[in-house]
Amino acid sequence: MDPHAVKKAVVVGAGVMGHSIAQVFAQTGIEVNLVDLNQDLLDRAEHLVRNNLETLAEFGRVASEDIPAITARVHPTTDLGAACQGVDFAIEAVAELDDVKRRVFGQLEAACPQGTVLASNTSSLEVFNLLSEVKRRDRVVVAHWFAPPHIVPLVEVCPGPETDPAVVEFTAGLMTRAGKKVVVMRQFVQSFIVNRIQGLIAMGVWEMIDNGWATAEEIDLAVKSSLGIRLPIVGVVQTMDFTGLDLIKDIRGDESPPTILDLVAKGHLGAKTSKGIYDYGGRTETEILKKRDRRYLKVLELLEAIDAFEPI
Ligand SMILES: NC(=O)c1ccc[n+]([C@@H]2O[C@H](COP(=O)([O-])OP(=O)(O)OC[C@H]3O[C@@H](n4cnc5c(N)ncnc54)[C@H](O)[C@@H]3O)[C@@H](O)[C@H]2O)c1
Structure with missing residues (x-):
């Protein structure tokens, strides 16, 4: 498993996170199928990607003349089955709901090639408990990005109890190839590093606001x-x-x-x-x-x- 050999990826869910994750892959030279439930959501995602790239260009982080080639590498589609054909890496960024994640993992299992790494961008769900439809659980891993993914460098990579260490290494390598800073967790813990800390901060904040302090x-x-x-x-x-x-x-x-x-x-x-x-x-x-x-x-x-x- 060589992260530098990855040519094609699929991102499922084109919302706040998914459109921008797809953009990062496209900026890395990877062809990326971006899947959502209807054309309006995909049109919005395409618009956001163009807008993001223009902002990056303002800051010299993307060359303006490269924008058409980058956007051409993002292939929006509502057909998840077709989008998974021949992909080396799949990541879901769909709603943070057990049933939705479980269904999408089942669809990825059915449609992706055997060796494809299946990643989740979950913020806090125990996704490794939602793999009833997945036979090869050794290829499932968390790759948790931060909003907005095309700007914030960190990706937390986290294995489940059955994840193959080679899958973790491959995923970390792919994120690094995409220009990200990667932290690999030793094991799954709810909310990983940053959201665990952020959650404690939020508790203190709401205590102060709600008490009028x-x-x-x-x-x-x-x-x-x-x-x-x-x-x-x-x-x-x-x-x-x-x-x-x-x-x-x-x-x-x-x-x-x-x-x-x-x-x-x-x-x-x-x-x-x-x-x-x-x-x-x-x-x-x-x-x-x-x-x-x-x-x-x-x-x-x-x-x-x-x-x-x-x-x-
Ligand atoms: N928003 C954040 O700041 C943030 C940060 C890190 C991680 N996350 C995680 O990323 C995931 C997505 O969050 P988001 O904020 O991008 O959500 P979002 O609601 O903006 O986007 C989710 C998208 O998934 C699509 N979708 C739902 N079911 C689908 C299916 N079966 N097939 C294809 N598309 C489907 C929805 O139509 C929607 O466009 C969640 O797991 C969330 O916890 C979010």
Whole structure:
């Protein structure tokens, strides 16, 4: 299974995600059949793809003269059976409903060649429990993209209990070939990495809004002008190395995560000891902070320049 040998793919569902996933494959030079239930939805998808490509061209991410060839590689159709003929990779981006996913996987199983990898873009469903119609479950995998797929780099790849490791490697390779940043999960966990974190954030947000503790605008301003500057540079894990793991232990007390307790016991407190969750290779605290702060200031400059603290 060579991701570079993939010539033809099918994307089922041409909505918010599907049209843009198909576009990314087309930009990669892959012929892609894009399936939806009626012609109006497909016409809308074609229109959106053209519009997306024009926006990318404004930013030099696509050459304007390449747009006709890219759009010509997207083949919209309502005929799922025909769309699966000869495809190397299939991905469904249909509604997040058990019955719909189960039916589509059955149709993909029936229509795709034996060796085709069948991927799901599910955000949170246990798709591996919806494969009653699929015999070769070893070829089913999650490839979870982020909206809008033609801009956001990440794809989370996640195997089910029966997925062949070669299928995982192939899928990760294909996503990389399509220019994506790939994170491969060790096993299926509900919502994968990002939506798991986002779900916890959303719970906190609705608690604040519903209790009237802060307005939507205040919460967004607070987050954009704090986490918004730090997140792109130190993520949600490395940031703790800058807080200080000893402080986190003091704050969390008995509820401290075992990893934090272990690191603190070893004297690995974060940037200040040149080792914490990350290893800073013996660099001094000032060196580490200077590197971090230069990046923070670049982000701040950009956010100010584009008025990012104002709502869209
Ligand atoms: N919207 C997001 O931000 C986002 C992000 C990541 C993952 N996802 C996941 O992607 C999937 C699709 O989400 P979406 O937001 O694009 O939904 P959407 O409603 O915009 O699009 C789904 C499309 O699938 C089509 N469809 C439904 N049943 C079909 C069938 N049997 N055959 C062919 N087409 C069919 C619908 O007509 C619709 O156009 C879901 O599993 C969702 O959880 C969504």
